[in-house]
Amino acid sequence: MSHKSMSSKHEAEEEEADEEAEETNGETETDADTETKPETESISSSCCSFRVEGSSSSGIQQPSAACTDLSLLLQLERMTQQKLSLEKMRDQKMEQADDIEQFALGETKSFKYRCYRSRSEIPLSYEEREQALELERKQLAKMELDRKREWERMRGMVALQGREELEMEQLEMEKEQDIKEKHLMRKLASEQEQLMQLDQSDYLFVDLEQESQQQQQLIKRKQDHYDSMELKEQLKLRVRDQKAKQKAPHVGSRPSEDQANVDDGSESDKDEDRDEDEDETAEVSKDDDAVTLPLVTPYTYVNESPSDYRPGGYHPVKAGDSFQQRYFAISKLGWGHYSTVWLCFDTVRSCYCAIKLVKSAELYAESARHEIRLLRHISELDDHPLRDRLVNMTDSFSTSGVNGTHQCLVFDVLGDNMLMLIQRSCYQGLPLYNVKQIAYQVLQGLYLMHDQGHLIHTDLKPENVLLVADELSLRRQATAASKKYLDTHQRQLSQADAKLSKTAKRRLRTKTKLSISFFQAHRKWLRKRGIDDLLLLAKHGLLTTKMALDAVTNQLPYLAYDGPAIFSAAEVRQLRLGQEQSSAEQVGDSQTSSRARRRRSKMAESEGVHSSGSASSSKAVKLLQSSTENFMRYVQKCIENDEKDEQERSSESHHLHSKRMKTKKGAKKAAAQRQADLPDTTSSSGKLNMGMIERKDPALQPCPLRVVIADVGNACFVEQHVTEDIQTREYRAVEVILGAGYDTSADLWSAACLFWELATGEYLFEPNKWRGDASPDEVHIANIIETCGPIPKELIARGEYSPEIFNSKGELLNIKKLVPHPLHQVLMERYNWSPRDAREFADFLKPMLCTNPHRRTTAFSAINHPWLLLNDEDDEDAEDEEEEEDPNESHA
Numbered sequence: 001m002s003h004k005s006m007s008s009k010h011e012a013e014e015e016e017a018d019e020e021a022e023e024t025n026g027e028t029e030t031d032a033d034t035e036t037k038p039e040t041e042s043i044s045s046s047c048c049s050f051r052v053e054g055s056s057s058s059g060i061q062q063p064s065a066a067c068t069d070l071s072l073l074l075q076l077e078r079m080t081q082q083k084l085s086l087e088k089m090r091d092q093k094m095e096q097a098d099d100i101e102q103f104a105l106g107e108t109k110s111f112k113y114r115c116y117r118s119r120s121e122i123p124l125s126y127e128e129r130e131q132a133l134e135l136e137r138k139q140l141a142k143m144e145l146d147r148k149r150e151w152e153r154m155r156g157m158v159a160l161q162g163r164e165e166l167e168m169e170q171l172e173m174e175k176e177q178d179i180k181e182k183h184l185m186r187k188l189a190s191e192q193e194q195l196m197q198l199d200q201s202d203y204l205f206v207d208l209e210q211e212s213q214q215q216q217q218l219i220k221r222k223q224d225h226y227d228s229m230e231l232k233e234q235l236k237l238r239v240r241d242q243k244a245k246q247k248a249p250h251v252g253s254r255p256s257e258d259q260a261n262v263d264d265g266s267e268s269d270k271d272e273d274r275d276e277d278e279d280e281t282a283e284v285s286k287d288d289d290a291v292t293l294p295l296v297t298p299y300t301y302v303n304e305s306p307s308d309y310r311p312g313g314y315h316p317v318k319a320g321d322s323f324q325q326r327y328f329a330i331s332k333l334g335w336g337h338y339s340t341v342w343l344c345f346d347t348v349r350s351c352y353c354a355i356k357l358v359k360s361a362e363l364y365a366e367s368a369r370h371e372i373r374l375l376r377h378i379s380e381l382d383d384h385p386l387r388d389r390l391v392n393m394t395d396s397f398s399t400s401g402v403n404g405t406h407q408c409l410v411f412d413v414l415g416d417n418m419l420m421l422i423q424r425s426c427y428q429g430l431p432l433y434n435v436k437q438i439a440y441q442v443l444q445g446l447y448l449m450h451d452q453g454h455l456i457h458t459d460l461k462p463e464n465v466l467l468v469a470d471e472l473s474l475r476r477q478a479t480a481a482s483k484k485y486l487d488t489h490q491r492q493l494s495q496a497d498a499k500l501s502k503t504a505k506r507r508l509r510t511k512t513k514l515s516i517s518f519f520q521a522h523r524k525w526l527r528k529r530g531i532d533d534l535l536l537l538a539k540h541g542l543l544t545t546k547m548a549l550d551a552v553t554n555q556l557p558y559l560a561y562d563g564p565a566i567f568s569a570a571e572v573r574q575l576r577l578g579q580e581q582s583s584a585e586q587v588g589d590s591q592t593s594s595r596a597r598r599r600r601s602k603m604a605e606s607e608g609v610h611s612s613g614s615a616s617s618s619k620a621v622k623l624l625q626s627s628t629e630n631f632m633r634y635v636q637k638c639i640e641n642d643e644k645d646e647q648e649r650s651s652e653s654h655h656l657h658s659k660r661m662k663t664k665k666g667a668k669k670a671a672a673q674r675q676a677d678l679p680d681t682t683s684s685s686g687k688l689n690m691g692m693i694e695r696k697d698p699a700l701q702p703c704p705l706r707v708v709i710a711d712v713g714n715a716c717f718v719e720q721h722v723t724e725d726i727q728t729r730e731y732r733a734v735e736v737i738l739g740a741g742y743d744t745s746a747d748l749w750s751a752a753c754l755f756w757e758l759a760t761g762e763y764l765f766e767p768n769k770w771r772g773d774a775s776p777d778e779v780h781i782a783n784i785i786e787t788c789g790p791i792p793k794e795l796i797a798r799g800e801y802s803p804e805i806f807n808s809k810g811e812l813l814n815i816k817k818l819v820p821h822p823l824h825q826v827l828m829e830r831y832n833w834s835p836r837d838a839r840e841f842a843d844f845l846k847p848m849l850c851t852n853p854h855r856r857t858t859a860f861s862a863i864n865h866p867w868l869l870l871n872d873e874d875d876e877d878a879e880d881e882e883e884e885e886d887p888n889e890s891h892a
Contacts, residue, residue: 162506179724312361320515331481338364368407371713389445391710415469418462424699427761433702445709450744458726468706475558480521523560530559538629638837745856749820752848774814
C-alpha cells in the first residue's frame with residue numbers, strides 16, 4: 001500500500017473518530033451526569049485499539065499515531081473545558097437574567113426562555129441556545145426600555161398634574177392675596193380719610209372716638225349760616241318772654257339756657273358760622289324757682305363700648321366699689337380711648353378725687369407708666385408758687401380685676417374744659433375778662449413746664465385746659481349718686497341671687513353692706529358740710545328763709561338732709577304758702593295773688609292745719625321767721641342730738657353683737673373697719689361759699705376763675721422727643737407742619753390759637769377748608785402766610801415735608817392766590833370788635849404767632865404783656881352791659 005493511500009486512510013479514520021467523538025459529546029450533553037465517565041473510558045479504549053492497529057500495520061508510523069492520540073485527548077479535554085466554561089457563563093447569564101427579570105418585570109418569562117430555563121426535552125444546539133439567549137436579552141432590554149419610557153411618561157404626567165395643581169394653588173393664592181390687598185387698600189383708604197378728617201397724630205394713646213365726635217362738633221359750628229331764619233325769630237321771642245318772667249330772679253339761680261345760648265339781633269352778623277343744632281338745644285325753664293345746673297357739667301360723650309370690657313380692656317367699676325380700702329367710687333366722670341375716669345371720695349384725706357383706670361393691655365399700661373413718670377417729675381416742683389397751674393397727681397396704684405391688672409392714677413378733681421365753655425357760649429366767645437384770666441394762667445403753667453420742668457406739652461388745646469372744680473358741684477353729684485345707690489341696694493340687700501353659692505352670697509352681702517355704710521356716712525358728711533356753709537352765710541346776713549327751709553326739707557341738691565325732721569308736713573305747707581304769697585305780692589299781680597291766697601287757705605283748712613296747732617306756735621317756725629342764723633344753730637343742735645342718740649343705739653347693738661362673736665379680735669377688726677370707712681367730719685375752712693347764693697357761668701359772665709393745664713401724658717422733654725408729629729392739626733405750629741423740628745416755642749403757637757378761639761369761638765386756622773387740589777398741610781400753610789406773614793426760607797429749606805408744599809422757588813404748589821388778612825382786621829370786620837380791643841388783642845397774639853420759631857416769644861415774656869392786666873372797671877362795665885343786653889357782648 002502506498003504512502004498516500006495510508007495517509008488518506010488515516011485521515012478517514014480520524015474523521016470517523018471525530019464524528020464519533022461529536023456523537024459522544026452529544027450524548028454527554030443529553031445525559032451529562034450519568035454517562036460522562038463511561039464515555040470517557042470508551043474513548044480511551046478506542047484510542048488504545050487504534051494505537052494497536054497502527055502498530056501492527058506499520059512500525060514506523062507508531063510515533064505519529066501516539067501523537068495523534070495525545071492531541072485528540074488534549075482536544076477533547078479542551079472541548080470539555082470550553083463546554084464547562086460555556087455552561088458556567090450560561091449559568092451566570094441566566095442568573096443575571098433572573099436578577100433583571102426580578103428587578104424590572106416581576107412577571108413570568110417567555111415560552112422559549114421558560115423551556116430553556118427548565119431544561120425541557122427540546123434539544124437545542126449551542127448556536128440555538130446562544131440565539132435564544134440573545135433574543136431573550138433583546139426582549140429584556142426592550143421591556144426595560146418600555147418600562148423606563150412608561151415610567152418617564154408617568155413621571156411626566158405626575159409632574160404635569162403637580163404643575164397644574166401648583167398653578168391652581170398659586171392662582172387661588174393670588175386671588176386671595178388680591179382680595180386681601182383690596183380689602184386692606186379699602187381699609188387703608190377709609191383710615192386715611194378718617195385721619196384727614198380727625199387730624200390724628202402718631203401717638204399711640206389718642207382717643208379716636210372722642211376725637212371724631214369733637215371734630216364733628218367743631219365742623220358743625222363752622223357752617224356759613226343758619227339753615228332756618230325762622231328758628232332765630234322763635235328763639236328771640238322765647239328769650240324776651242323769659243326775660244319778662246325773670247324780672248325778680250330767684251336767689252342762687254343762674255341764667256337760663258335761652259339767655260346762655262341765644263344772641264340779640266345786633267349780633268346777627270356774627271352768627272354766620274354757627275350750627276342750627278346748637279340753637280335747638282336751648283330750652284326755656286318752666287319753673288322760675290328751679291334749681292340751676294352745676295358748674296361742673298358731666299361729659300356729653302357717648303358711653304364707651306361694652307365690648308371693650310374684656311381681658312386687656314376696661315376695668316368694670318360700679319358705684320360703691322372701693323380701691324386700696326380708701327377710695328370709694330361715686331359716679332363716672334367720663335371715658336377715653338384707653339381709660340375711664342371715676343369721681344371718688346378719699347376717706348383718708350376727706351376730699352373728692354378723680355381716678356383714671358387705664359386698660360390692662362400692656363400697650364396702655366406702658367403709656368400709663370410713662371404718664372406717671374412725667375407727673376412724678378412735675379411733682380418735684382411742688383414748692384413752686386405756680387404749681388397749681390398744672391394737673392396734680394396725688395397717688396398711683398394698680399388694681400386687679402376680671403380683665404387683668406390696671407394702672408390707676410389719682411388726680412384732684414377738675415371741672416369743665418374750655419371746649420365746654422365755648423359750646424355753652426354758643427360759639428360766640430367768652431367775655432374778655434375771663435379770656436385774660438385764662439390766658440394769664442395758661443402762660444404761667446407753660447412757663448413752669450418750659451423753664452422749670454424742661455418739658456414740652458405738645459398738645460395744648462381747649463380740651464386740655466380745665467377749670468378748677470367747684471366743691472359745691474361735686475357735692476351735688478355725690479348727693480344724687482348716694483341717694484340712687486341707697487334706694488336701689490337697700491331693697492336688694494335682702495334679695496340675694498339664688499344662682500350664687502353661699503360663699504358668693506356672703507361676699508356680695510358684705511360688699512353691699514360696706515358700700516351702704518359708706519354712702520350713709522357720706523350723706524351725713526354732706527349734711528354737716530352743707531349746714532356749716534349755710535350757717536356761715538347766715539352770719540353774714542346772706543341766707544334767705546326760703547333757702548333755709550329748702551335745706552331742712554332736702555330740697556337743696558348739694559345738701560343731703562335725711563333728718564331729723566324740723567317741721568311737720570303741715571308747717572312746711574304753711575311756710576311754702578307764705579313764701580309764694582310774698583313772692584306774688586312782689587311781682588305785683590295782686591289779683592292772682594289774692595286768688596291764690598284764697599285757694600291755698602282753703603286747701604290748708606281742708607288738710608287740718610288748725611287741728612295740729614298754729615304754725616306760729618312752733619319754736620322752729622318762730623326761729624326761722626325771726627333769724628335765719630338762730631334757726632340754723634337750732635338745726636345744727638338737733639342734728640347733734642340725733643347723732644348722739646344714733647351712736648348710743650349703735651353702741652348698744654354692737655355690744656350685743658360682740659358678745660355673740662367667737663373672738664374679741666374679730667369684733668375689734670370689724671369696728672376698726674367701719675370707723676375707717678367714715679369720712680372726716682371736720683368743718684370747712686370757714687370761707688364763704690358764694691356759689692350757694694350766686695352762681696356765674698364763666699362762659700357767659702365775667703367772674704373770677706382758675707384753670708389748670710391737664711393731659712401731660714403726651715409731653716416730652718426738651719432734649720428727648722418721643723415723636724416729631726405732634727399737636728392737633730388746628731393748633732399745629734408751622735415748623736411742625738414742615739417737619740423742621742420743634743422746641744418749647746411750639747406750645748406758644750398752640751396757646752395763641754387757643755386764646756383766639758376762646759375770644760371768638762372759632763378756629764384761627766382752618767386747614768380742612770377746600771382749596772382746589774391743595775392738601776390740608778398746604779391749606780394750613782396758606783392760612784398762616786395770609787394771617788402771619790411769609791415763612792423764612794431757611795425754615796422751608798430745613799423742613800422734611802417742604803417739597804410736598806413748596807416748589808424750588810419757595811412758592812406754594814397748588815395755591816397761587818393769597819389774600820392777606822391781618823388779625824386786627826379780621827376782628828373788626830368779622831367779629832365787630834372795636835378798633836382798640838382788636839389792636840390790643842392782635843398785639844398780644846402776634847409775638848406768639850411769629851413764623852420764625854427762634855424769634856417767637858417765650859411764655860415768660862408773654863406773661864408780662866399789658867393786655868393781660870385785669871381792670872376792675874372793665875369788669876363792672878361788662879356786668880352792666882350784660883344786664884342790659886346779652887352776656888356774650890361783654891367783649892365788644
